[in-house]
Amino acid sequence: MMKTLFVYGTLLKHEKDHETFMKESSLFATSAWIKGRLYDTGAGYPVCVVSEHYAVYGELYEVSDETLNKIGELEEGYDKQEIDVMTDQGQIQAIAYTVGEQKASGLKEIESGYWKEYKLWQRKPSSFYYFAYGSCMDDARFKLAKVDHYFKQIIGGGALDRFTTRFTLVRPDGSRADMVEDGGETEGVLYEVPFDAIRYLYKREGVYEGTYRPAFVDVTIGDQVYQDCLTFLVLKKNEEIAPPAHYRSEIEKGADLYLSEAFRKKIRSHMDSLIKP
Structure with a gap:
């Protein structure tokens, strides 16, 4: 059975974990976003906190249960939840891996909410x-x-x-x-x-x-x-x-x-x- 997954960090297309985990998944939306805030962990990947008045940008995929299980191991320690994802074709429910506000405390916020854009400015x-x-x-x-x-x-x-x-x-x-x-x-x-x-x-x-x-x-x-x-x-x-x-x-x-x-x-x-x- 296929599930819908929102990704916003290293699982994005051309990012470091994409080929390993996402190569058999089907891209549903290149332009997708959720209500949240994005933070740099300092370890080469971001975390997302659900937040009403901000946006985190990413991509939407259809993934198999097998792929989702593998990603679950990668995202150990994150909260797996169903969340509303906005696309140009409307809103859809999808799985996203987020953290609570306490885990993001002290981390640098990525104000644009977009990991790829943040990395461009860093590089x-x-x-x-x-x-x-x-x-x-x-x-x-x-x-x-x-x-x-x-x-x-x-x-x-x-x-x-x-x-x-x-x-x-x-x-x-x-x-x-x-x-x-x-x-x-x-x-x-x-x-x-x-x-x-x-x-x-x-x-x-x-x-x-x-x-x-x-x-x-x-x-x-x-x-x-x-x-x-x-x-x-x-x-x-x-x-x-x-x-x-x-x-x-x-x-x-x-x-x-x-x-x-x-x-x-x-x-x-x-x-x-x-x-x-």
Whole structure:
């Protein structure tokens, strides 16, 4: 019998315990979150405390009883519980391994609630991959902000499974782009950028204001898969409306340079179909 499991630390895709424990499990949601707070144990893995007003981000899997038993041994000392998990397709009940507040006392809180993002900031690599699917496919605003030198290394147009480009961030003049995990496929531009670019990206995407949140996705270009590329997803998704003309223009310019003809037609048709504000 299959069970649903929420993971948020070393069992995440590409993390150190994933291949050992999760290789036979089926990914249900790449973008999933629970109400909780995340802490760094200092031993190479995090712990999660259930907490009403905060979020912990992770992935959702369908796992066998055998896999769950093995994970139970790995998570010895944790509380195994059924918990509500949010996804782009709605809420689902799943198993999660958490700890009580007392066990997290004295540990460093991971304020973003996201282990992969925390590790990126801890490592501070010389460069990382960044996947743009909205206005950042065009360099107009990079030039205006005088940061275009960060975005010169363009790997190319890439494809992303499981997600569809949508326009869920509603503003008075129209919407802004988002990716929704609905089983579709989208395209965008993959950059390799120096670590110094991350502060500009966080500011532009309104991460600290709660507009977009960081996420990590696998992007395919030709036969090569680029793992754990940083991208940004809208936190509070609304019903779509059409983007403003200047924003649409930036998307179309980037798409015309780097993305497939089929995708360019699809995104234009979708934008045409949306109600204008």
